Amino acid sequence: MSPPTPENSALAIIDLQNDFCPPHGALAVEGGRDIAPAINKLLEIPFALKLATRDFHPPNHISFASQHSGKNPFVDSHTITSPKNEKETQTTLLWPDHCVQNTPGCELIPELNTSALDLVVEKGTDIRVESYSAFGPPFRNPPVAMSGVDTTLRKHGIEHVFVCGLALDFCVKSTAVDAAEFGYSTYVIEEATRGIDCSDSGRTKARADMEKVGVRVIRLDGLELAAIR
Numbered sequence: 001m002s003p004p005t006p007e008n009s010a011l012a013i014i015d016l017q018n019d020f021c022p023p024h025g026a027l028a029v030e031g032g033r034d035i036a037p038a039i040n041k042l043l044e045i046p047f048a049l050k051l052a053t054r055d056f057h058p059p060n061h062i063s064f065a066s067q068h069s070g071k072n073p074f075v076d077s078h079t080i081t082s083p084k085n086e087k088e089t090q091t092t093l094l095w096p097d098h099c100v101q102n103t104p105g106c107e108l109i110p111e112l113n114t115s116a117l118d119l120v121v122e123k124g125t126d127i128r129v130e131s132y133s134a135f136g137p138p139f140r141n142p143p144v145a146m147s148g149v150d151t152t153l154r155k156h157g158i159e160h161v162f163v164c165g166l167a168l169d170f171c172v173k174s175t176a177v178d179a180a181e182f183g184y185s186t187y188v189i190e191e192a193t194r195g196i197d198c199s200d201s202g203r204t205k206a207r208a209d210m211e212k213v214g215v216r217v218i219r220l221d222g223l224e225l226a227a228i229r
């Protein structure tokens, strides 16, 4: 693997959407809006590819507690069976309705400099499965539809993926873990992400889950980013 350069590096901004931001977001992450300036700074770096994702759920998505009678968001979970292979399951936490397609909640926040983006990818569109990762849902054997992000990164010759956005402990973590497992050298930028569990232990756990597969948590002023400025 060659070191990061502008030509071989991509920026992935995860789910910086109204519903994940205070004060009105349906699933607001504490401090979520505060990372916009750091992310706009990152967008000034000449990455070969700058993409943003949007969580983009149909109104009856399986991850919504409202779709399961007697279940409560943030506390109850639901076990999903792969539509393609009944032996494969996914247990996921249930959420308040959020990022419903074609509602204001699913829009990228107005602070984000969207004119600097090359690509916006929608995920979580299949009502049958949860899909935290920008790469696609977890059932891959055989796959439910993938998002196309892996193909796009490969087509652009990307070797290094820098991940930021919301939420650290769910979609950012899943995307970073997938990126590392798909063979990219992967970084998460600390000042440019926030977690739903914003406690020290929540952050430590997210970090450990990512570092276990080789993801590096870096800082904005670190050497890794200096290499591509």
Ligand code: VGL
Binding pocket: 015, 020, 055, 095, 132, 166, 167, 168, 169, 170, 171, 172
């Ligand atoms: C997310 C919970 C549900 C995220 C998306 O973007 O981290 N979290 N859907």
Ligand code: ZN
Binding pocket: 055, 057, 063, 095, 098, 099, 124
């Ligand atoms: Zn979601």
